[in-house]
Amino acid sequence: MGWVGAATVVATTCFILYRHPPASWFPEPTAADRSRPEPASEEKEEKAAPRAARDEEPAPSITPESQPTAPEDDPTEESQTTPKASASSIPALDVPSFQLNDGETDKKSLVTQKAQQDKTPQITIPSPEPPSTTPSAPLNIMAKPSPSPSTQPPVAKDASLMPPPPPPSRLQPPTLQKQSRPQPQNSLSPPAGRLPPPRPSASNTLSPPPSAASSLRVPQGSRPASNMNSLSPTPVTFKPIKKASKRAVLEPGFSPLDWAALTSNPNHKLRGANLPPTLIKVTPSMLKSQNGRKGSDAWTSYQGKVYNISPYLPFHPGGKGELLRGAGKDSGKLFLEIHPWVNWDAILGECCVGILVSEHEAVETENQLDAMD
Numbered sequence: 001m002g003w004v005g006a007a008t009v010v011a012t013t014c015f016i017l018y019r020h021p022p023a024s025w026f027p028e029p030t031a032a033d034r035s036r037p038e039p040a041s042e043e044k045e046e047k048a049a050p051r052a053a054r055d056e057e058p059a060p061s062i063t064p065e066s067q068p069t070a071p072e073d074d075p076t077e078e079s080q081t082t083p084k085a086s087a088s089s090i091p092a093l094d095v096p097s098f099q100l101n102d103g104e105t106d107k108k109s110l111v112t113q114k115a116q117q118d119k120t121p122q123i124t125i126p127s128p129e130p131p132s133t134t135p136s137a138p139l140n141i142m143a144k145p146s147p148s149p150s151t152q153p154p155v156a157k158d159a160s161l162m163p164p165p166p167p168p169s170r171l172q173p174p175t176l177q178k179q180s181r182p183q184p185q186n187s188l189s190p191p192a193g194r195l196p197p198p199r200p201s202a203s204n205t206l207s208p209p210p211s212a213a214s215s216l217r218v219p220q221g222s223r224p225a226s227n228m229n230s231l232s233p234t235p236v237t238f239k240p241i242k243k244a245s246k247r248a249v250l251e252p253g254f255s256p257l258d259w260a261a262l263t264s265n266p267n268h269k270l271r272g273a274n275l276p277p278t279l280i281k282v283t284p285s286m287l288k289s290q291n292g293r294k295g296s297d298a299w300t301s302y303q304g305k306v307y308n309i310s311p312y313l314p315f316h317p318g319g320k321g322e323l324l325r326g327a328g329k330d331s332g333k334l335f336l337e338i339h340p341w342v343n344w345d346a347i348l349g350e351c352c353v354g355i356l357v358s359e360h361e362a363v364e365t366e367n368q369l370d371a372m373d
């Protein structure tokens with residue numbers, strides 16, 4: 001039993017000492033210890049902590065890592081040192097990804113964490129970085145091309161870089177154009193001289209309601225002629241009316257074919273009664289007397305020849321009255337004004353009476369005939 005009692009006493013003392021160790025057993029918990037355990041903890045953390053843990057760590061920032069590391073290294077007094085080590089280690093993890101991505105932009109973190117960055121080349125951080133850089137690289141690329149309108153976040157990140165400004169310049173102009181629209185309206189004179197001319201076109205292209213108006217305007221460009229046509233129809237209607245009015249209705253048996261059949265027979269004496277078979281000389285006085293009045297035949301002259309138009313009066317498509325307008329005088333002017341395409345001689349060849357001569361010529365011929373007798 002003595003052995004048992006001694007064992008229990010030893011056990012209890014050991015347990016008590018384990019539970020409540022004397023302060024003398026931990027003589028150096030001061031700054032020296034603090035500095036020493038930090039690098040050890042950092043190295044352990046870097047080696048032990050996987051990439052996933054790194055990705056998770058940056059968000060919680062410094063405090064969360066210090067707590068888990070502290071119990072592992074030293075459960076008691078090192079809790080104060082651990083937060084510092086964890087704080088330094090966390091940015092170290094974030095830094096490598098930022099360095100490869102933006103390089104210049106993350107100089108802040110580089111300055112604060114130079115020591116940790118020196119460690120990064122040893123670690124295989126560059127390999128994890130490429131995936132992280134891929135998202136950041138497109139950001140830079142997008143900032144350079146800039147034509148994409150949704151580059152505002154990258155532009156803000158790359159504000160230090162020059163390429164971003166050009167895109168905002170393009171993006172801003174539309175906003176300025178929109179602003180410029182109200183401006184010229186408000187202040188018509190000064191801005192309208194410069195901006196309005198080029199920009200209204202772009203604004204028109206963008207604005208849907210103007211497009212509808214433009215759609216209506218385009219036909220208008222072609223419709224002025226239609227408007228002109230709207231005025232023209234009246235004259236168009238006049239022409240057929242004139243033709244209808246001028247055109248005479250011929251009685252049965254007085255068609256052009258009937259006239260052709262009549263002229264084909266020489267026995268009809270279309271030149272007139274009491275006339276020699278040969279052509280005669282017609283003086284203007286004689287022509288004037290043959291005007292179709294008082295039972296006389298109507299004569300008319302055309303290109304120096306005299307024709308008896310009396311037989312043709314019922315066959316004239318323009319009517320008797322129109323044809324009689326040239327009776328007893330020259331009809332050349334009226335004939336050519338109305339229907340110059342008509343072949344006069346082909347229609348009235350058999351109606352030719354003689355040739356038109358002057359009064360003196362007729363007198364001289366008579367004197368010559370008298371002298372011969």
Ligand code: HEM
Binds near residue numbers: 309326345
């Ligand atoms: C005083 C002289 C004459 C006058 C004022 C006159 C007037 C007219 C008029 C108004 C018409 C209707 C035109 C139309 O429908 O578009 C007409 C048609 C016609 N006249 Fe005369 N005319 C004259 C002499 C003559 C003579 C001498 C001949 C025969 C040689 C002639 C043969 C015709 C013919 C064939 C037509 C029908 C033309 C067609 O249908 O296209 N006219 N004339």
